[in-house]
Amino acid sequence: MSDCCAPKNEATAPPVSCPSCHSVGQAVARETVGAMATLSVPATSLCHEHYRYCSTPGCAVVYYSGDTVVLQQSDVRVPVNAKDAGPDVPLCYCFGHTRRTIAEEIAATGQSTAFAAITREVKAGHCACEVKNASGRCCLGEVRAYEKRAAQSHAIDAPAPTASAR
Ligand SMILES: [Zn+2]
Structure with a gap:
């Protein structure tokens, strides 16, 4: 399998919980957040070292870094299948x-x-x-x-x- 299937910096990222649902999301690379973010997301939200991805269904948060940086579905270019049960997702x-x-x-x-x-x-x-x-x-x-x-x-x-x- 290629690198895409390997966990990203899980070991080094602090286990921060989602500011909305309080579960600990999986660590996600900044490159992923940057590729997914819409143009309206400010660079100040994309310049942090550690991000986590919240997969909780019903929680509005997709990515977060600490308590202050939060990206929701509307900030992300693709429909997030963990949050959206639609047939065409x-x-x-x-x-x-x-x-x-x-x-x-x-x-x-x-x-x-x-x-x-x-x-x-x-x-x-x-x-x-x-x-x-x-x-x-x-x-x-x-x-x-x-x-x-x-x-x-x-x-x-x-x-x-x-x-x-x-
Ligand atoms: Zn959440």
Whole structure:
């Protein structure tokens, strides 16, 4: 696996909690925050050494540094899949696999090839998770988990009548 899958400066970053939800987000490289930030985010918010990424669903904070620097979804160029459950939000930001594309492939063919396709690209060194994925990390864990959920819900949903039938 390439560097994108290695934890970023987790050991050296102080374990600061999210100023909103108070969970400790994972350390994220400044390069990731800079690549994700919209042009309206001031440089003074992007010049710090340590940043963390908050993945808590429902928490408005995406990145923070200490208690004072906070970037929310509106400050970030991409929809953050940890915060946004929409079908067209990417799970794989490098190669454009969304919840919808994965679910549709499973509905059409009974299986998803996304995990295998992404794995091939990662091995070929084509991924850019640190600047494409809001988490700054490899998406493979999330893609695999979603493939399993989507395959199960398809298997359950397909033969069942609609809930309104009494
Ligand atoms: Zn939070």
